[in-house]
Amino acid sequence: MASEQIITEINKIFIKILEDNSIILDENTTTDDVAAWDSLNHIQIITAIERHYGIRFELNDLLNFKNVGDLCNGVQKKLQSKK
Amino acid sequence: MKWINVKENRSGFQFLLKSFFFVAGLFVFDYSIGSLLKYLYFKQNSGPLYEITYSIDSTKADLLIIGSSTAHHDYHPSPFQNRLGVSYYNTSNDGTSLLYHYAVLKSILKRYSPKIVILGFDIGEFKSDQKSYDRLSALLPYYQNHSELRPIIELRSEFEKIKLLSKIYPFNSTIFSVFIRNPYFTGYNLKRKADDNGYVPLNRFDNEPMEIDVPDLKFDPDSNKIDFFKSFIKDCKLSNVDLYIVISPRFIKYPVKDPSVELAKEISDRYNVPFYNYSRDTLFLKHNEYFADRVHLNDNGAKVFSNMIIDRILQNEQKNSVSKKNSWSADSDKK
Amino acid sequence: MLFTSIIYFLFLVSSLVGYYLLPPRYRNYYLIIVSALFYMYVKPSYLILIIFIIVTNYWIGIQIEKSNRKQKSGFLYLSLFINLGILIFFKYWNFLIENLFQLVGLLGVSNTNSPPFLDIVLPIGLSYYIFQIIGYNIDINRGTIKAETNIFDFSLFVLFFPKLMVGPIERANHFLPQLKKRILFKKENIVEGGKRIVWGLFKKLVVADRISIYHDAVMSTVNQQSGATILFASVLYTFQVYADFSGYTDIALGTARMFGYDLMENFKRPLLAKNVGDFWRRWHISLSSWVSDYIFNPIAFKRRDWGNFGVFYALIISFVVIGIWHGATWNYVLFGIVQALALIYETLTRRARKNIAKKVNTVLYRDISIVLTFTFITFSLIIFQSATFSDALNIMKAMFSNHGKFFFDDPPQLTFMLIGCVMLILCDIQEEFRIFNFSLFSNKNWMIQQIAFSLLLVYILIAGVFDGGEFIYFAF
Numbered sequence: 001m002a003s004e005q006i007i008t009e010i011n012k013i014f015i016k017i018l019e020d021n022s023i024i025l026d027e028n029t030t031t032d033d034v035a036a037w038d039s040l041n042h043i044q045i046i047t048a049i050e051r052h053y054g055i056r057f058e059l060n061d062l063l064n065f066k067n068v069g070d071l072c073n074g075v076q077k078k079l080q081s082k083k
Numbered sequence: 084m085k086w087i088n089v090k091e092n093r094s095g096f097q098f099l100l101k102s103f104f105f106v107a108g109l110f111v112f113d114y115s116i117g118s119l120l121k122y123l124y125f126k127q128n129s130g131p132l133y134e135i136t137y138s139i140d141s142t143k144a145d146l147l148i149i150g151s152s153t154a155h156h157d158y159h160p161s162p163f164q165n166r167l168g169v170s171y172y173n174t175s176n177d178g179t180s181l182l183y184h185y186a187v188l189k190s191i192l193k194r195y196s197p198k199i200v201i202l203g204f205d206i207g208e209f210k211s212d213q214k215s216y217d218r219l220s221a222l223l224p225y226y227q228n229h230s231e232l233r234p235i236i237e238l239r240s241e242f243e244k245i246k247l248l249s250k251i252y253p254f255n256s257t258i259f260s261v262f263i264r265n266p267y268f269t270g271y272n273l274k275r276k277a278d279d280n281g282y283v284p285l286n287r288f289d290n291e292p293m294e295i296d297v298p299d300l301k302f303d304p305d306s307n308k309i310d311f312f313k314s315f316i317k318d319c320k321l322s323n324v325d326l327y328i329v330i331s332p333r334f335i336k337y338p339v340k341d342p343s344v345e346l347a348k349e350i351s352d353r354y355n356v357p358f359y360n361y362s363r364d365t366l367f368l369k370h371n372e373y374f375a376d377r378v379h380l381n382d383n384g385a386k387v388f389s390n391m392i393i394d395r396i397l398q399n400e401q402k403n404s405v406s407k408k409n410s411w412s413a414d415s416d417k418k
Numbered sequence: 419m420l421f422t423s424i425i426y427f428l429f430l431v432s433s434l435v436g437y438y439l440l441p442p443r444y445r446n447y448y449l450i451i452v453s454a455l456f457y458m459y460v461k462p463s464y465l466i467l468i469i470f471i472i473v474t475n476y477w478i479g480i481q482i483e484k485s486n487r488k489q490k491s492g493f494l495y496l497s498l499f500i501n502l503g504i505l506i507f508f509k510y511w512n513f514l515i516e517n518l519f520q521l522v523g524l525l526g527v528s529n530t531n532s533p534p535f536l537d538i539v540l541p542i543g544l545s546y547y548i549f550q551i552i553g554y555n556i557d558i559n560r561g562t563i564k565a566e567t568n569i570f571d572f573s574l575f576v577l578f579f580p581k582l583m584v585g586p587i588e589r590a591n592h593f594l595p596q597l598k599k600r601i602l603f604k605k606e607n608i609v610e611g612g613k614r615i616v617w618g619l620f621k622k623l624v625v626a627d628r629i630s631i632y633h634d635a636v637m638s639t640v641n642q643q644s645g646a647t648i649l650f651a652s653v654l655y656t657f658q659v660y661a662d663f664s665g666y667t668d669i670a671l672g673t674a675r676m677f678g679y680d681l682m683e684n685f686k687r688p689l690l691a692k693n694v695g696d697f698w699r700r701w702h703i704s705l706s707s708w709v710s711d712y713i714f715n716p717i718a719f720k721r722r723d724w725g726n727f728g729v730f731y732a733l734i735i736s737f738v739v740i741g742i743w744h745g746a747t748w749n750y751v752l753f754g755i756v757q758a759l760a761l762i763y764e765t766l767t768r769r770a771r772k773n774i775a776k777k778v779n780t781v782l783y784r785d786i787s788i789v790l791t792f793t794f795i796t797f798s799l800i801i802f803q804s805a806t807f808s809d810a811l812n813i814m815k816a817m818f819s820n821h822g823k824f825f826f827d828d829p830p831q832l833t834f835m836l837i838g839c840v841m842l843i844l845c846d847i848q849e850e851f852r853i854f855n856f857s858l859f860s861n862k863n864w865m866i867q868q869i870a871f872s873l874l875l876v877y878i879l880i881a882g883v884f885d886g887g888e889f890i891y892f893a894f
Contacts (some may be wrong), residue, residue, distance in 0.1 A: 019769070019772070038695060039710055039714060039715065039718070040695070040729055040761070040765050043718050043719065043722050043728065043729055047722050047725075057719075059716065059719055062719045063560060063711070063715055063716060063719070064560060064561075094605075101864060101868070104865075105868050105871075105872065108868060108869060108872045109872050109875060112873065112876045113876060113879070116876055116880070120880075216885075220884075220885065240424075240885075242424040242425070245424060249879055251876060251879040251880055252879055252884075254880070255879060255880060255881075255882065255884060256834070256881065256883070258830075258880050258881070260830040
């Protein structure tokens with residue numbers, strides 16, 4: 001999948017979980033940039049993404065995601081390894 | 084190349100200039116505010132800070148009480164004034180130790196010799212305690228004008244002299260007391276019950292255990308305090324002051340024999356100084372009508388206790404005059 | 419060596435002079451020696467312990483990086499065993515022994531042995547640098563950083579004296595790179611560092627230590643104090659802890675800055691937090707972010723299949739760790755649990771609170787949130803500062819039931835305390851909300867700034883507590 005598409009889908013997931021329609025993500029967005037995104041609902045976001053793509057992240061990768069870009073790359077890698 | 088050096092030199096020079104300006108500014112503020120504080124501090128005419136000044140600079144009373152809070156509340160002026168016919172002043176200051184008491188004595192003896200000094204001695208007086216040194220901060224405002232106090236004040240810390248370079252430091256923490264008690268601002272003597280020649284009467288009774296009631300496991304004496312105790316006695320003798328060392332009554336008996344008290348008695352006996360220990364006196368033990376709390380007498384108790392002390396002073400004076408008479412007659416015989 | 423002592427000031431000035439007189443390439447070695455001397459001043463034997471910890475972890479870090487997958491965890495567990503072992507021994511031995519014996523007694527097993535209590539003194543700063551090193555090892559294991567191969571740089575990473583006593587708990591990716599750079603003399607470092615130190619001195623000497631006198635006096639006679647007095651003292655205590663810890667941290671950061679180093683921020687105006695979660699992102703940031711990265715996140719991710727319960731489980735463990743990190747009593751455990759419960763509550767009610775927020779005026783909602791959070795923190799701190807659980811309960815009971823006069827001490831003392839608190843909170847409010855356009859301490863005109871800091875120093879001389887000389891006597 002192209003990374004644009006992934007970002008768009010992830011954006012939708014964020015909007016749904018954080019209940020905020022104004023969220024617009026790009027590769028460099030971090031937790032500091034999105035008001036309602038904290039360590040508590042981060043878990044919900046991750047599980048939602050995993051469920052959406054039918055993937056499961058490694059613990060190590062999860063701990064190393066620094067921004068949305070890393071998240072997308074992680075998704076891409078998982079999708080590719082599924083094939 | 085040259086012009087980079089010029090720039091660097093200029094900014095280096097500017098930095099030095101700014102630093103100099105900063106230090107100069109600090110000095111100016113310290114000096115001016117310190118002088119103002121000093122002026123206001125010594126302009127007070129009532130309150131606990133004024134009482135210290137009065138004790139150290141002004142009093143010329145015949146009979147002085149020197150001690151901590153126990154002495155502050157336990158010696159009522161009227162019996163002394165009426166029965167002994169002497170002027171009375173109570174120089175005591177709460178929470179102070181022998182270090183402070185000796186300092187007060189030194190400043191007094193430099194100015195005059197009182198007839199009688201009663202030193203209030205507390206149980207555990209010789210214990211090592213950082214608070215005793217901290218509490219010497221009450222003497223800081225007098226450092227400049229009282230050379231006799233300087234060595235005692237410098238005991239506070241090895242860097243005390245450095246701290247005293249600042250003119251504000253001696254008045255640390257006094258600024259608001261000084262303003263509020265200052266007649267120019269409010270002319271009103273707050274919170275503290277009016278004092279009567281330094282004596283402060285207490286009236287409530289409270290049976291809560293107090294920290295000073297708990298004996299220590301081992302005796303860890305402060306050699307400064309013991310030395311000052313001996314010097315206190317010697318200085319009084321040299322200036323012909325009749326010294327009485329008294330331990331105030333207590334509501335509840337102190338559970339063990341206190342090593343400070345033992346040592347003090349031994350030293351007093353050695354120098355022939357009357358040493359009266361009322362801490363276990365049954366007239367006072369468990370008599371809550373005399374006490375404000377476990378270690379301080381109330382106004383009534385103070386009157387009773389003061390009269391008892393005066394009885395002993397009179398006895399003592401009679402004994403002395405008898406022996407003096409005897410020695411005169413011995414002398415006149417010699418003639 | 420207390421940060422507020424004259425001897426520290428002398429130490430700082432002399433070591434700075436030596437530092438900048440040396441050629442830049444020797445400066446790190448010099449700092450190692452200076453830091454070692456600093457640590458030895460407290461107690462020479464501490465140095466042996468920290469050298470052991472440095473050398474072992476230096477070696478382990480390199481091994482973790484070199485190893486294959488399986489061995490990696492082996493070395494990581496070894497480092498945890500050694501580091502946590504040392505920390506637990508020094509800090510929690512007596513606590514564990516006491517509770518173990520109590521548990522054994524409860525289970526009915528008869529035991530005539532007396533508990534083997536040891537007279538252990540916790541080496542200064544142990545909790546901080548052990549956590550820092552554990553973080554370092556975990557980071558290597560995760561592959562986020564490379565192991566430090568230069569033993570001197572690694573030693574300085576651990577030993578750097580400004581952060582030895584009260585942290586911050588540094589991170590390898592933040593601090594190690596700085597150690598590789600050449601430090602040149604920059605006057606901004608001296609000036610900015612100096613300003614920070616002065617501000618820290620103000621917070622500690624004028625605000626924290628002054629409130630401490632009053633607070634101690636009230637709490638030592640808590641049964642005789644009126645409820646209003648106890649409440650007032652508890653509120654002031656919140657300011658005291660904040661001023662004390664952040665003031666000391668300011669001195670640490672200011673000192674580091676003077677040497678050209680940038681340590682991480684530990685406080686971000688925590689008294690203005692809008693909810694408990696926000697509070698923990700502003701208070702003791704180096705500790706809470708450490709726990710978040712190395713305990714909360716791993717556990718929460720691992721248990722993400724448990725849904726909300728996974729998060730709650732991770733929260734409780736994380737905050738119990740934060741609690742116990744402070745000390746070996748059940749009170750600290752309770753403190754941690756209370757924080758976790760508050761966060762669980764906030765997670766569950768997030769939607770409801772958001773709805774209320776929409777209906778209410780923004781500023782009003784924000785201000786009420788701040789006050790409520792402050793109240794919660796004040797009550798948490800009552801647990802935190804009590805020696806035992808029953809003490810804490812006693813204090814709270816007394817707060818609501820004791821009658822009597824409101825004792826606020828001498829008006830002069832009260833004035834000092836209030837002025838200190840007001841100055842502190844105003845500065846925080848200004849930094850947070852930018853209410854005024856004009857600033858004294860960050861004013862662009864250097865003369866105004868200088869005068870502001872001069873006056874601040876003068877005020878420290880006037881109102882700071884330089885010893886326990888202030889005496890509150892209860893003349894009933």
